[in-house]
Amino acid sequence: MSRPVHVAVGDRVELRKPHPCGGTMWVVVRVGADIGLVCERCGRRVLLDRVKFNRRVRRVVSPRPTPDRSGKR
Numbered sequence: 001m002s003r004p005v006h007v008a009v010g011d012r013v014e015l016r017k018p019h020p021c022g023g024t025m026w027v028v029v030r031v032g033a034d035i036g037l038v039c040e041r042c043g044r045r046v047l048l049d050r051v052k053f054n055r056r057v058r059r060v061v062s063p064r065p066t067p068d069r070s071g072k073r
C-alpha cells in the first residue's frame with residue numbers, strides 16, 4: 001500500500017536516483033495526473049505519473065516547512 005505523496009507547485013523534491021547530471025533535487029512545476037519536475041542542476045524537465053513519482057521520491061522539501069493551517073486561535 002503506497003501513501004500518496006502530497007506536493008504542490010514550487011515544492012522541491014529529492015529523488016532516490018540521481019539524474020545523470022548529478023542532481024538529486026527537483027522543483028515541482030506541475031501537479032495533475034502527472035507530476036512535472038525540473039532538475040535544479042541542469043534544468044531538464046520531466047513528467048512522471050503519480051505511481052512512478054511516489055516510488056522515486058525520497059523526500060519533499062516544502063518551501064514553508066510549517067504551513068500555517070490553524071487559522072486563528
Ligand SMILES: [Zn+2]
Nearest residue numbers: 019021039042
Ligand atoms: Zn539534471
